[in-house]
Amino acid sequence: MTDVKENVKKISADIRENERYIQERCENCADILIRPMRLGDERKVDCLMVYIEVAVSNMMLDDSAIGKMINHFWEIPPEKIPEFMQNNSLGIADVQKLYDMNEVLGAVLSGNAVFFIDGYDKAMKISSRGYPNMGVSEAESEKVLRGSREGFSDSVKTNSALVRKRLRDTRMKVEEYQMGVRSNTVLQILYIDDLVHEELLEQIKERIEEYEIDGVLDSGMLEQLTEESWYSPFPQYQVTERPDRAALELLNGKVVLLCDNSPSALILPGSFSGFMESSEDWYHHFEMASFLRILRYLALLTAMLLPGLYLAVIRFHTQILPANLLLSFAEAREGVPFTSVTELILLELAFELIREAGVRVPGALGNAIGIVGGLIIGDAAVSANLVSPIVVMIVALTALGSMVIPDEEFASAFRLMKYGFLFLGGYLGIYGIVLGIYLLISHLSGLLSFGVPYLVPFVRKHSVSRVGDGIWRIPFKKRQYRPVYAKKEQSLRLKHKAQTTDAETEKEAQNEVRRK
Known part of the structure; x- marks a missing residue:
């Protein structure tokens, strides 16, 4: 990598030298404005303002405290201006002293204005509203x-x-x-x-x-x-x-x-449990929050295992199905030219295409593509006898399960795992599903996030119900302790004031008895 940093250049007391250096560094940078001015009684002191045009507006310079300070320079003698800058500038505005040109350019490129004055070997960074953004x-x-x-x-x-x-x-x-x-x-x-x-x-x-x-x-x-x-x-x-x-x-x-x-x-x-939580879990009553958490874990299992389990059952373990359901599956697949594995993979990939198209197409049209595209493709595929209706239901339930998971990146990991379990279930049956679950749990058990086990609190001796970080959310009044991430001496987060007062009174009484 090319090192773009140069030797540190100190700010000169000669403002013209500073201006030449800035113009050299900012050559062909039309958005960076270098505005010279003359201030002081009879306009004898040269000053310089450097800022990015969009980040610092003229209104900010006119109405801010630094603008009023600059206007005050017109009323004092030139020899008093450096002394005024030294003693008063930091007290009347949001101003920071800068000592070298790297700091000056860094402040300007961060969206601030920088003020130079002739005869003063420092610059003043004037904080502004910064670059435009979308806001809150x-x-x-x-x-x-x-x-x-x-x-x-x-x-x-x-x-x-x-x-x-x-x-x-x-x-x-x-x-x-x-x-x-x-x-x-x-x-x-x-x-x-x-x-x-x-x-x-x-x-x-x-x-x-x-x-x-x-x-x-x-x-x-x-x-x-x-x-x-x-x-x-x-x-x-x-x-x-x-x-x-x-x-x-x-x-x-x-x-x-x-x-x-x-x-x-x-x-x-x-942590695994943190990805399965939503911020409103702590705003709802504990029964509803616990029910929603259980629903999310069931949705996670559906999104990951349902296609693989379907293939394992219809290809290897048909004896576990009732006879009527097995005949219904066989009738639905009659005339389908693809194997069950190929059929499921094609429909899963088709749904992934619809999902990606819905994300990329802007506005309400993207939502329409996701809904209408899924209905049209699924219905057309069944009518053309390319896929069976049960596979459309399996893919739809799998997609709904992945959408219930609160964190999109976490859900994406299980969308990938789904294809692995699909092949394991399609070619090894239930034994393949069990093998996949074993490998997945082994991987998650060894995974660390900055030294903390990924499966906290499930793999620690710390009780899950004590902090409510597991599947079950305890009542808010019972949530007295912090999770294991906090220091042990700060583990207590909630206590009743009356209990605290009684404990303090008892302690004072014991101390009084000792004194007597």
Whole structure:
């Protein structure tokens, strides 16, 4: 990789030298504006403003505190301006001192304005609203019936502010990094200081600094660079577009990773049970939330095993079916020119094409293609005697099962597993299905996400019912302890005030007895 970094050049007290350097570095950059001006009594002091045209508006410069400071320069003598900058600039505006040209260019390219003044060997970074973005909108991929409608935006600053809005505690830390030699993409690591394990935090920072790349354009690139088991189809990061979900996981002792220009947050470490949960699970009553979780696990098994089980039964184990059902299957397949394995694979691939076409076609037309295309192709295939009606039902149920899984990337892994079980069931029968389940559980048991077992809490001695992270969601009043991700000394998350008061009173009484 070509190293684009140069030797650090200090800011000169001669403003013309600074202007020449910036013009040389920003040659043919029409979007970067270099605006010279003269300020002070009788307009004797030269100044320079450098900013990106769209990121910093003229209205911001006119109406902000720094704009008022610049207007004040017209009323004071020229020799007093550097002293005024030194003593007062940081007190009246959101301004930061810059000491070299790399900092200046980095600030400008981040969407801020930079102010130079002749005779002063530092520059002032003036914070602005930054680059245009879509703003806060509703999360599209994580629809809920109850809970906040806010979703993350493309601005990393806005995203961390949305999380801070929900956790107004100075113990929630936000550390900022830059990644990408050419893109200089801003990354933020969010965690709660007294909950997160230091080993986890250090491991995450080491992974981020392990690679040097020319550009990071989305959190998905960062995820693929830093995951340990890159060969596994199962995601080791949990992706969310919801600030309330990110805040909830921070309270559990996890770490949230935000990437500029990406409307998704990465939650780590990831776990099997976490991918099967929805943020509204903790907003519903525990009976309904538990029922929905059980339904999701059943949908997961359907999406992964149903095609393979169908083939295993009709090809090898027909004796387990009632005679009437077996005759119905045989009658439905009469005249179909393909084998049952080929028939199922063709229809599954046809549905994948419809799904992909529905995603790529914009607007409501994409939804229409998914529904109408599925109906037309399925009906036409049955009418032409290319597939049997039962196979259309199997494929439809499998697709519905994959759509019930809350996390799209996690569901995609089981969509791939489905084809493996399809071949195992089609050529080895039930024994192939059992072999596939054994291999899958073995893989998941050995999978780690930043040192944490992927099957937590199912593989730990820590009781599942104690924290409600398993299939069954306990009542909210009984959720007294945090999951295993948080420090042991901070495991208690809920206590009754009356019980606390009684315990404190008893302790004071015991101390009084000791004193006497």
